Amino acid sequence: MQTPAPLTERFTSPSFKSSFANALPGYLPTQRWFTSKGKKIDECHVERVLRVTDAAALLVVRVDFADGSTEMYQMPVAQLTTTHDQMQYTKAHPGLVMLQVPGGPFLVDAVPTAAFRAAIYEMIRSEAVTNQGLRCDAGKLLRTAPATAPSVVPAIDTSNTAIVYNDQFFFKLFRKLDKGLNPDLELVRYLSERADFQHCPPYGGSIGIGQMHDADYLNLGMMSGKVDNDGDAWEYFQGLTERYYTHGGTVDRETLDRAELLGKRTAEMHLKLARGADAGAMLTPEAMSPDYRTEITAAARKLLNRQMGELADKLPGLTPEQRSLAKKVLGLKDQLDDKLQRLATKPMDLDLIRIHGDYHLGQVLVTAHDFYIIDFEGEPLLSIPERRRKRPALKDVAGMVRSFHYAARGQLLLNPKYSDDQKAAHAARGERWFKEVSEAYLAAYFAECGLASFLPKNEEDRSLLLDLFILEKAIYEVAYELNSRPEWLSIPLSGVLGVAE
Numbered sequence: 315m316q317t318p319a320p321l322t323e324r325f326t327s328p329s330f331k332s333s334f335a336n337a338l339p340g341y342l343p344t345q346r347w348f349t350s351k352g353k354k355i356d357e358c359h360v361e362r363v364l365r366v367t368d369a370a371a372l373l374v375v376r377v378d379f380a381d382g383s384t385e386m387y388q389m390p391v392a393q394l395t396t397t398h399d400q401m402q403y404t405k406a407h408p409g410l411v412m413l414q415v416p417g418g419p420f421l422v423d424a425v426p427t428a429a430f431r432a433a434i435y436e437m438i439r440s441e442a443v444t445n446q447g448l449r450c451d452a453g454k455l456l457r458t459a460p461a462t463a464p465s466v467v468p469a470i471d472t473s474n475t476a477i478v479y480n481d482q483f484f485f486k487l488f489r490k491l492d493k494g495l496n497p498d499l500e501l502v503r504y505l506s507e508r509a510d511f512q513h514c515p516p517y518g519g520s521i522g523i524g525q526m527h528d529a530d531y532l533n534l535g536m537m538s539g540k541v542d543n544d545g546d547a548w549e550y551f552q553g554l555t556e557r558y559y560t561h562g563g564t565v566d567r568e569t570l571d572r573a574e575l576l577g578k579r580t581a582e583m584h585l586k587l588a589r590g591a592d593a594g595a596m597l598t599p600e601a602m603s604p605d606y607r608t609e610i611t612a613a614a615r616k617l618l619n620r621q622m623g624e625l626a627d628k629l630p631g632l633t634p635e636q637r638s639l640a641k642k643v644l645g646l647k648d649q650l651d652d653k654l655q656r657l658a659t660k661p662m663d664l665d666l667i668r669i670h671g672d673y674h675l676g677q678v679l680v681t682a683h684d685f686y687i688i689d690f691e692g693e694p695l696l697s698i699p700e701r702r703r704k705r706p707a708l709k710d711v712a713g714m715v716r717s718f719h720y721a722a723r724g725q726l727l728l729n730p731k732y733s734d735d736q737k738a739a740h741a742a743r744g745e746r747w748f749k750e751v752s753e754a755y756l757a758a759y760f761a762e763c764g765l766a767s768f769l770p771k772n773e774e775d776r777s778l779l780l781d782l783f784i785l786e787k788a789i790y791e792v793a794y795e796l797n798s799r800p801e802w803l804s805i806p807l808s809g810v811l812g813v814a815e
């Protein structure tokens with residue numbers, strides 16, 4: 315039997331490349347990781363084909379949308395050349411076949427193929443550098459790991475693609491690509507290799523195109539230590555709120571202890587991030603300037619204006635309960651605007667540091683007695699340079715406070731077991747839960763931080779800044795829910811009202 319042509323070689327044929335690219339507008343919107351499902355794709359272009367094995371490659375694909383915008387995605391692709399392999403794959407993964415060349419190979423997502431996964435592991439572990447520009451880096455963890463490792467594709471909900479090696483290492487293959495150093499890689503590498511932070515997964519290694527410090531570096535994947543967990547903190551706190559509503563009584567000790575522990579871990583993360591001076595300019599804390607204060611106030615006010623406009627436009631489509639809350643929020647617009655403006659005229663002495671940037675209960679893994687903070691990618695809608703900006707640490711803290719509010723309200727709103735009467739009866743208890751739990755979280759956070767340079771020195775300034783970020787996040791969430799989960803909308807609306815009171 316003739317040896318099949320290597321996949322990279324096939325892509326040198328313009329007609330092969332364009333038949334593949336032409337198949338993508340139909341394929342991409344069916345994939346969980348494809349972000350812009352609502353936008354019309356004009357054309358796709360295969361920009362890079364990077365060899366992994368003879369049968370598999372990592373592709374960088376540019377997607378041009380009809381509205382003029384573009385996005386870049388990573389597609390790991392394998393070719394299947396025997397009828398046996400083609401039939402087996404198609405049966406097991408019918409939704410992952412991209413192209414069937416008549417009488418020729420099938421092009422499929424490479425992740426389900428063990429040989430591709432094994433090659434990725436070996437490349438990272440051996441810090442491979444290929445003549446096409448792929449560069450791998452191994453962290454302390456992987457340097458002493460076995461030369462080969464069996465792997466599985468875990469069935470978890472993720473916006474990228476995950477591979478678990480040897481039940482020991484968790485590999486995240488980034489799908490949507492942005493130029494520049496991905497903060498997940500940058501911060502996890504720093505926190506575990508340089509700052510000895512014990513509460514994020516340890517850095518294992520990475521694979522990318524170019525050098526990490528290049529402005530156009532493309533990070534394709536990151537390996538970290540696998541954390542054996544009991545789910546994320548969102549699910550965990552949903553269990554606790556369900557118990558609280560079902561059994562009555564006060565907020566239980568387990569809940570308060572866990573909220574305190576999370577406050578402590580959040581503070582430890584910030585204290586480690588604030589020590590970044592030895593890791594270069596991108597991690598060195600810097601004083602918050604008056605210009606920065608003016609800038610973030612202006613950004614928050616702009617967000618308020620835009621979102622209030624959108625909320626007003628969408629009033630007719632809301633349920634009567636949502637509409638009445640939304641009208642109250644709209645009526646407070648000027649008051650909210652004043653609240654945001656107060657920061658612009660209030661000098662404050664604190665350092666900006668690198669932060670998590672997208673901090674909520676869903677970004678924390680729960681173990682029997684502790685928490686692990688994951689997903690340092692930052693706010694997904696921002697560019698990489700924006701995500702890598704230094705910010706006040708209280709922005710993360712505000713994200714978690716908002717998440718506790720979601721936990722209290724979400725349980726009542728989304729669990730079908732509560733009747734409308736029960737929901738109404740529990741509403742005040744829900745507020746009490748939120749207040750006590752967030753106070754426990756904040757007290758532990760501030761106690762652990764002590765006189766950290768990234769916090770305002772006095773309590774009044776701390777509240778002012780924290781309130782600004784809580785309000786900003788709640789406004790952001792109004793937009794997020796309006797566009798993604800309208801049935802959740804009353805949670806951030808009541809969050810905005812809570813800050814205004």
Ligand SMILES: Nc1ncnc2c1ncn2[C@@H]1O[C@H](COP(=O)(O)OP(=O)(O)O)[C@@H](O)[C@H]1O
Binds near residue numbers: 470472476486676
């Ligand atoms: N190091 C890890 N160990 C174990 N599971 C992990 C690890 N990192 C991520 N996960 C799992 O993957 C899920 C998604 O992780 P996340 O970093 O948020 O990826 P994404 O940004 O792709 O959604 C988590 O909720 C968790 O279940």
Ligand SMILES: O=P(O)(O)O[C@H]1O[C@H](CO)[C@@H](O[C@H]2O[C@H](CO)[C@@H](O)[C@H](O)[C@H]2O)[C@H](O)[C@H]1O
Binds near residue numbers: 548674717720721
């Ligand atoms: O995790 P992502 O970066 O995708 O963040 C987006 O989706 C989050 C929901 O998954 C959303 O978070 C909001 O809902 C959470 C409960 O599902 C809650 O814990 C958060 O506090 C709340 O903000 C997040 O805002 C959005 O950016």
